[in-house]
Amino acid sequence: MNSRQIFFMGFGFVAGLSLSASACISVDTVRCIDAGGDSYCEAEHGASQRFCSDNSCVTPTDDGCVAEVPTACWICNGKDGDNESCEDVAGDGDGDEGDGDGDGDGDGDGDGDGDGDGDGDTSMDCMSSEDCGGGTPLCEDAVCVACGDAAGVTCGAVNPALPACDDGTGECVQCTESDALACTGGTPACKGRVCVQCDEHAQCGASACNMSTGACMPANRVWWVNQAVAASGNGSEGSPFKTIAEALALIGAGEEGTVIVATVNPHAEAVSVPGGKTLALLGDGDGASLEIQGMPVIQVNSNAKLFAQGLEVSGGTSSVLCFGGSAWLDRMAVVGEAENANLEVAGNGYVSVRNSFLGGKSNDGPALLLTSGQATIVYSTLVTGVDAPAISCAAGGAGSSVRNSLMVSRSNTPEVVGCDSLDVTTSALEMPLGDNLALGEMDIGWFQAFNSEDFHLSPNAPAELATAAVWFDGDGTTDVDGDPRPTGEGTPDYAGADIP
DSSP states (O other), rough: OHHHHHHHHHHHHHHHHHHOOOOOOOTTTTGGGTTTHHHHHHHHHHHOEEEBBOOOSSSSSSEEEEOOOGGGGGGOOOOSSSTTHHHHHHHHHSSSSSSSSOOOOSSSSSSSSSSSSSSSOSSOOSSSSSBBTTTEEEETTTTTEEEGGGEEESHHHHHHTEEOOOOOTEEESSSSOOOTTTTTTOOOOETTTTEEEEOSSGTTTTTTEEEETTTEOOOEEEEOTTTTTSSOOOOSSSOSSSSHHHHHHSSSSHHHHHHEESSOOOOOOOOOOTTTTTTEEOOOOOTTHHHHHHHHSSSETOOOEEEEEEEEEEOEEEEEEEESSEEEEEEEEEEEEEEEEEEEEEEEEEEESSSSSOSSSSSSSEEESSSSSSEEEEOEEEOOOOEEEEEEEEOOOOOOEEESSSEEESSSSSSSSSOTTOEEEEEEEEETTTTSEESSSSSSEEEEEETTTTTEEOOOGGGGGGGGGEOOTTTSSOTTSSBOOOSTTTTEEEEESOOO
């Protein structure tokens, strides 16, 4: 074989190798260096191959996208971009301005991790907030940070379903006590960082909570009443109506409205809530009261609803009569002399009483009379005078319950009469009843001013009252005066409406 033959055979072999090698990369594939660098890789491959190389320092891929930082051939911003800053974006955490091996030459330490510290990581935490979570949910400057530490990105911008920042944990959550803007409609309140139904009027701002639905009542249907004004106004705070009846007339069948009573002296007006209407009746601060004689002071008729808070109601045949309707009484004082009872449930009505005083110093009628219907009594104090029980049931009290309450009578009359089916638990009475606390004969010195019908506990009250009740969610977060209750599930607490 002559030299010319040898030359051409060699040339063919080398050419074949060249063709074979070039065939490993498809000529039709878009290269990341031509398409924006890392942004292309992130869009095409996500986190699995998010770094762009020119294939000169890595095992070649079709488009140049690789899983780890290609330190010596990283084209993070594409071939036409500024790629000198690529290492600044990743960083190596060791402060040597180079490759992490301490010599500042940029050639790395050979471990392939891109940072030179031998731990196999990079200090670029994230490309977006999707890469973050838990107590560092937001991506800012390629680092996952707590929501309270972020300056240019917010929880709501990243995830509209979790728009609030929990400064304590750094997490993005649905809501917090100070940020419940996401809580609207049927779940307007925030508990445990989740939007839930309301169960207290304070959760609804200027209006009130509809306890039967868990939604706040309309904020644009709130009227003020002050019987002391010279002439009735338009129902605003600055120009109140003179009577509650004027506001009730503005509530149509099937509608809701809130009335705030601002009368300083007792408001002398009988209130009858017609069927089909829903009324919230709230006292404006301490001292708001309703009083009248010869008829119920407040009557809730069939198919009507009443939500009342912060009022003292006294007098009448029954101070509050729930006749076929439904009433929710919160932080109320339904006290004083009444012909039949302080609170009466008839016509198969329903009443819920929470954190309230019921009774009178010399009643000969019960604090609560269950003629027909049902009652739920929680964290309330029921006190009666001579020959009057705290609760009297005409039909056994089936479906009714008393919990976390204090029931006493000035005479030897049993505190509960005719209520064989009434469920009484975690409460305190003079008489023994189930597992409830039996106090023995009541002393009027247990109360701040019994003869003035102030049933706040005095320092002379039995010490056992402090642990007779057990708090559960929905019981209310405050006592009758707004003092906080312990709100841990199953926590022992004072029985009755007042925490002394």
